[in-house]
Amino acid sequence: MTTQSDHPTQAAPVRGKFICLEGIEGVGKSTQVQALADHLSGCGIPVMTTREPGGTQISEAVRELLLSRDYPPMHEDTELLLVFAARAEHLQRRILPALEAGTWVISDRFTDATYAYQGGGRKIDVQRIAALENWVQGAFRPDLTLFLDASVATGLARAAKRGESDRFEQETLSFFERVRFIYHMRVQMNPGRYAVIDAEQSLEQVRADLIARVDALVNVGWKRGGA
Numbered sequence: 001m002t003t004q005s006d007h008p009t010q011a012a013p014v015r016g017k018f019i020c021l022e023g024i025e026g027v028g029k030s031t032q033v034q035a036l037a038d039h040l041s042g043c044g045i046p047v048m049t050t051r052e053p054g055g056t057q058i059s060e061a062v063r064e065l066l067l068s069r070d071y072p073p074m075h076e077d078t079e080l081l082l083v084f085a086a087r088a089e090h091l092q093r094r095i096l097p098a099l100e101a102g103t104w105v106i107s108d109r110f111t112d113a114t115y116a117y118q119g120g121g122r123k124i125d126v127q128r129i130a131a132l133e134n135w136v137q138g139a140f141r142p143d144l145t146l147f148l149d150a151s152v153a154t155g156l157a158r159a160a161k162r163g164e165s166d167r168f169e170q171e172t173l174s175f176f177e178r179v180r181f182i183y184h185m186r187v188q189m190n191p192g193r194y195a196v197i198d199a200e201q202s203l204e205q206v207r208a209d210l211i212a213r214v215d216a217l218v219n220v221g222w223k224r225g226g227a
Ligand code: Z5A
Pocket: 023, 024, 025, 026, 027, 028, 029, 030, 031, 032, 052, 053, 067, 083, 109, 110, 111, 112, 113, 114, 115, 117, 118, 158, 159, 161, 166, 168, 169, 199, 200, 201, 202, 203, 204, 206
């Protein structure tokens, strides 16, 4: 006869950390997401990279709707709801399962982008965004958000080098100034959750600063599951 104590209980994996990169376009998020993932993998940490809007087949289809210039103008409420529809799918199907399995997740944008673009850019009431955030995410928030900050002129000039622009990149300078302003406001309101990185610097220096910020947290116990 076996009893429960005959079988050593298998320890649940330590939950992964959720790190987001944010900022206006062209500050280097997509480039640096991969650099950060490579660094953490090199430290023996299991890592998954993803992006928003997107990250699952359904969420990528919603991304196409959001970024395409092939459709008639979209109402701002539709845009907000689509962003959160894509996020619900991404969170439930991909982000949360990975974190529960002990994998760290690095995302190119998350809900701070909604506050910045739909709240700041489109001027949607912040209470509406907060209500959707609470509905879709409950208490779930990133462990760390790396805000890559550069002037609108720098960001748009870099993004423009890539060629054809998407629906958001058609917006005015004042739209992007409002977006950047909201990012700054959010950092000020909750400094413990953010690290601000000077993205005007060279790609190599931005990468070094990002890695230094994340390494500092790993060294204070993140790798062992500490807060
Ligand atoms: N959106 C929203 O409205 N609400 C939401 O909730 C969410 C998103 C989640 C996603 O588009 C759009 O969705 C986004 C907001 C909206 N708006 N737009 N546009 P996206 O993912 O295609 O675009 P993006 O997020 O803005 O990324 P981006 O334009 O690709 O920029 P990036 O990722 O920050 O930059 P990059 O691609 O890494 O670099 C751009 C170029 O600059 C490239 O040639 C690099 O080599 C160069 N670069 C980068 N850093 C440097 C430095 N430091 N020096 C010199 N050159 C550099």
